[in-house]
Amino acid sequence: MRPQRYSVRRERIYEAVAASCEHPSAEMIYNQLKTELPQLSLGTVYRNLNQLAEEGRLSRLDCGSADRFDATVAPHTHFCCTACGRVLDLPVPYDPVLDREAERWGCQVKGHSLTFLGICSGCGGKNTVL
Structure with missing residues (x-):
C-alpha cells in the first residue's frame, strides 16, 4: 500500500503514539489530542491509526481488548x-x-x-x- 498524502492530524496521531511508552489505544490517543485538535473525531483516530499500521509506520497489537499501537516497528x-x-x-x-x-x-x-x-x-x- 502506498502512503497516504500528508495530513497534520495523521502526523499528530503518529507523534502521540511515538511519544508514548503505553502502547496507546485509539481512545487513549483521542483523549490526549482532542483539546489540541477540537475537530478530531474518534473515527478519524481509528482510521489514521489503521492507515499508519497498514503503511508499516506503526505496529498493531492485539491484547484481547482494544487494539494498541506501537511506533517501534522492529521485531520485539x-x-x-x-x-x-x-x-x-x-x-x-x-x-x-x-x-x-x-x-x-x-x-x-x-x-x-x-x-x-x-x-x-x-x-x-x-x-x-x-
Missing part, C-alpha cells in the same frame, strides 16, 4: 496485562528459529510477533480480568 516482544490493560516491551530477543519452524509447514514467513498475556508485576497477581 510484548506483555499485555489482562488485569489492568498495561502493555510492556519485554527484552526477549526475536527468534528466527520460529520463522523457520513455520516455514517447515510450507508457509512463507515474513516475520512474527510474540505477545505474552498475564498479570503484570504492578497488579501483584490480583484476579481482576478485563
